Amino acid sequence: MSQLLRHHAEQVFAQEIEELIAQDTHQRPQNWKMSPWAVVTYLVGGKLQNGFAVTPKYIGQRRLMEIAVSTLTTDRALLLYGVPGTAKSIVSEHLAAAICGDSTRLIQGTAGTSEEQIRYGWNYALLLSQGPSDAALVPSPLMNAMRDGAICRIEELTRIPADVQDTLITVLSEKTMPVAELNSEVQAVRGFSVIATANNRDKGVNELSSALKRRFNTVILPVPASEDEEVRIVVQRVTEMGRALELPAEVPALKEIRRVVQIFRELRNGHTEDGRSKVKTPSGTLSSAEAISVLTNGMSLAAHFGDGELRADDIASAMIGTIVQDPVQDAVVFGEYLDTIVKERSGWADLYRALRERV
Known part of the structure; x- marks a missing residue:
């Protein structure tokens, strides 16, 4: 077994x-x-x-x-x-x-x-x-x-x-x-x-x-009502997946999980979490399941081709294929979101650079 x-x-x-x-x-x-x-x-x-x-x-x-x-x-x-x-x-x-x-x-x-x-x-x-x-x-x-x-x-x-x-x-x-x-x-x-x-x-x-x-x-069954609820779901499933797949990597820090969840929620809902800015939505679903997949793939990259600690570059590598499914339309939508929303966030410079290099 x-x-x-x-x-x-x-x-x-x-x-x-x-x-x-x-x-x-x-x-x-x-x-x-x-x-x-x-x-x-x-x-x-x-x-x-x-x-x-x-x-x-x-x-x-x-x-x-x-x-x-x-x-x-x-x-x-x-x-x-x-x-x-x-x-x-x-x-x-x-x-x-x-x-x-x-x-x-x-x-x-x-x-x-x-x-x-x-x-x-x-x-x-x-x-x-x-x-x-x-x-x-x-x-x-x-x-x-x-x-x-x-x-x-x-x-x-x-x-x-x-x-x-x-x-x-x-x-x-x-x-x-x-x-x-x-x-x-x-x-x-x-x-x-x-x-x-x-x-x-x-x-x-x-x-x-x-x-x-x-x-x-x-x-x-609705999508998670709040960011905190979705973060809880993703933390639990990523931990379970990492254990089941025996990935030799640390479970991502809560900060990294929250950043991925926030990006997915904003692109899915068409506006930032604070409601102040509208954003265009890409063609993909961007559900909690995709967020879990991105983080699990990132853990695998970190474990087998890094030092075991999940970093912005690992997240970006795993995230692009999930969000940019249409290489023309989704690339434009995501690039605009990065330049107008992610770039301006304090403490997100590493993730912005890693993502922008790939779009």
């Missing part, structure tokens, strides 16, 4: 899950590992009665997590919606890990996702030799979740073609999946639900039908 690049949430936070289950005295829905209260505590963090500290997996409004978890106790599916980089996939994974102890029942939505990938397929060698049978049937993660009374995750639902999306309607409304070839059906066991994610940048690609929308409760 130590050789794996990334572990599942239920593996990384196994001790926290065990402690929460042991200390949980609240009512648990059937086939849930822990109560809704414990699931929310696992997500947002807190201290248990025995003093055990649960780390936050989602930094934001607790009420949003309460709404998401309460949805999963009903007969409605959950749709996590928002701009890219707002932790939709992370929340989805941790919800499944806490509720059923298994976050791996996953369908990745793409333009090529077929109905068979959502419903079921066939082992064609057995199908040809024996004809349709239970042995020849290849269940999808959705069918397995129905049988086990567990959570199935569907990533990027709006990237799936509309006619394939509608395959979910019968499953979500009737809680059954007909298998016409066997003249049978699979009925969902209590505890079954679906958590789907979608981002608003894909609006209009394959919008959900009104019939399918009605089967979901939608929770919109």
